[in-house]
Amino acid sequence: MTGLKREDRINTVYGGGGHVVILGAGASIASTLRNPELSGKKLPSMDNFIELVGLEDILESIDDRFKAKNFETLYSNLHRDDPNSTAIKEIERRVISYFKDMRLPEEPTIYDLLVLSLRPRDLIATFNWDPFLYQAFCRNSKFTKDLPLMSFLHGNVSIGYSYEDKRCGLAGMYMRRDGGFFEPTKLLYPVHEKNYNQDEFISTEWDRLKFWLGEKSTKLVTVFGYGAPESDVEAVRLLDEAYGGKDARNMEQFEVIDVQDEDVVVNRWDKFIHSHHYDYATSYFESSLARNPRRTSENYFQHVLPTTIAEAFSESNPIPSDFSTMKELWEWHRPLIEAEEKWKEKQLMNK
Structure with missing residues (x-):
């Protein structure tokens, strides 16, 4: 045919x-x-995330009841206990740093x-x-x-959001000269x-x-x-x-x-x-x-x-x-x- x-x-x-x-x-x-x-950076899955992103020292420093192999479970355990803890803040900083530099x-x-x-x-x-x-x-x-x-x-490491203008753009930049800051989006x-x-x-x-x-x-x-x-x-x-x-x-x-x-x-x-x-x-x-x-x-x-x-x-x-x-x-x-x-x-x- x-x-x-x-x-x-x-x-x-x-x-x-x-x-x-x-x-x-x-x-x-x-x-x-x-x-x-x-x-040469590797893309992590939730099961090897801790090792690739370099969070082992944080895992070693926290109480055993919060520990988990899966990253999302670990983060949730820590967040449930104290969303403003030092460990939470450091994890968020390292995650953003790891992904932000990728090209x-x-x-x-x-x-x-x-x-x-x-x-x-x-x-x-x-x-x-x-x-x-x-x-x-x-x-x-x-x-x-x-x-x-x-x-x-x-969310995404490249994308920011202007709550003033209800628009998104490149994170850390401004939409206009007099404002419209594209605030980095939340990831975790x-x-x-x-x-x-x-x-x-x-x-x-x-x-x-x-x-x-x-x-x-x-x-x-x-x-x-x-x-x-x-x-x-x-x-x-x-x-x-x-x-x-x-x-x-x-x-x-x-x-x-x-x-x-x-x-x-x-x-x-x-x-x-x-x-x-x-x-x-x-x-x-x-x-x-x-x-x-x-x-x-x-x-x-x-x-x-x-x-x-x-x-x-x-x-x-x-x-x-x-x-x-x-x-x-x-x-x-x-x-x-x-x-x-x-x-x-x-x-x-x-x-």
């Missing part, structure tokens, strides 16, 4: 759709395993591919504290301004009392995600490296509430990128998966984002609701995995951007 060719995939641009990508620590770990952080390497990373794979109709929501998403967004905005929106669900919350509505910035970030997850905003959801941990019950509850349950989303496609076995992953996200409407990948390059960058919604509509047989059997436009410079990455994306510009011009002429 003959379908649309790769060139058709590039030149086919729709105005509808919407793709939400939710990032957890696994996304940053995958990115740095492929392209190490500029100074993307010069060559293209998974984060660069990710931000270029989506458009302004899409949203990337991250639980991660590291600055990689923000840095990738900034350096790729030199090539195109048509990039996805972002939400920082647990005790797991036993994660009330996202108590912080104005975090509440705003979650409201954006909840709107984008709504049935009228998106048909595609990708979860990349986020394990929905038991300790983050409130986050999973909010995601479930915004999505509306799998039975209400019987035409949506749910995708998970995770190194764990498929059965484990599907069971974990069962509340969000309607029947067989899911995709599973163990690497970014197997995902819908890599198979059809900037055309994930077009690919979805042509395969799920095709108007012709050719659409149903249309080819993908997979991105190569071996770019050595940002210029090479941008040149590969240029035909996609040009097709989008032609589509926008046509929309203006038809108004």
Whole structure:
């Protein structure tokens, strides 16, 4: 059966759709395993966090009843006892210091591919504290301004919030000459009392995600490296509430990128998966984002609701995995951007 060719995939641009990508620590770990952080820093998980960030001396100095291997549990134990203790303050200082100095390497990373794979109709929501998403967004905005929106669900070392102007920006900077200071966002919350509505910035970030997850905003959801941990019950509850349950989303496609076995992953996200409407990948390059960058919604509509047989059997436009410079990455994306510009011009002429 003959379908649309790769060139058709590039030149086919729709105005509808919407793709939400939710990032957890696994996304940053995958990115740095492929392209190490500029100074060689490792991305920690909650189980090796204490060792990598260098908190062993604090662990040794506290009472045994507060100790835990998992960092979130340790922090919660200390916070419950005394939220203003010396140990709490020192932990917060070291965590910010460890993540704040991280830098993307010069060559293209998974984060660069990710931000270029989506458009302004899409949203990337991250639980991660590291600055990689923000840095990738900034350096790729030199090539195109048509990039996805972002939400920082647990704060971020790069992002600050002006309570005066209700705007976010680069932490430590000012929005204007006479004020608008972007106060660094809070990173650490005790797991036993994660009330996202108590912080104005975090509440705003979650409201954006909840709107984008709504049935009228998106048909595609990708979860990349986020394990929905038991300790983050409130986050999973909010995601479930915004999505509306799998039975209400019987035409949506749910995708998970995770190194764990498929059965484990599907069971974990069962509340969000309607029947067989899911995709599973163990690497970014197997995902819908890599198979059809900037055309994930077009690919979805042509395969799920095709108007012709050719659409149903249309080819993908997979991105190569071996770019050595940002210029090479941008040149590969240029035909996609040009097709989008032609589509926008046509929309203006038809108004």
